[in-house]
Amino acid sequence: MTFDIISWVNETNLAHQKQRHSCQQLSAHFTGFFSIELLKQASFVITNELPCPPATVVSQLGLSQLLSPTAVGITLNDIYYLKPQVAGQLRVHFHELIHVLQWQALGPEFFIKRYMSEVIKYSYRQAPLEVTAYNFEDKFIADPNSPFLIVAKDTI
Structure with a gap:
């Protein structure tokens, strides 16, 4: 494959450096679930517009379902991107922070390979990394006042 996804992730994150908001501002809601660090x-x-590799690359990789117009967020390493209509929804932030932990646990290259292969094999919603993120999100929503610390190894 000639397209370097890792470089694209790094370039995308660098290009959005000035628009970033620290997740530390969510600490009142997420302390006890995620480490302060x-x-x-x-x-x-x-x-x-969520960042996305060129459509031709996504199609060649068999990941066209990730271009869904209903997508509201994407995590690229330790930065996630949200559409404005969900920016105030804690559950979406929670879900994307699980993906940040998955990137940490697996490392960028292995995360990308695993995520892509799971989406191809199982579809987006049934991909194990997504199922894990949705399960943690559901647990948070069910009882947001009962923190349970989530660490990277718990998410893979």
Whole structure:
């Protein structure tokens, strides 16, 4: 494959450096679920258009379902991107922070390979990394006042 996804992720994150918001501002809601270090390190960008590799590359990789117009967020390493209509929803931030932990646990190259292969094999919603993120999100929503610390190894 000639397209370098890791470089694209790094370039995308660098290009959005000035629009980043620290996840530390979410600490009142997420302390006890995520470490303070993670909340300081991770950030998010609110954008009308989610970053996406060129459509031809996505199609060649068999990941066209990721271009869904209903997509509201994407995590690229320790930065996640959200559409404005969900930027105020804690559950979406929570879900994307799980993906930040998955990137940390697996490392960028292995995360990308695993995520892509899971989406191809199982579809987006049934991909194990997504199922894990949705399960943690559901647990948070069910009882947001009963923190349970989530660490990177718990998410893979």
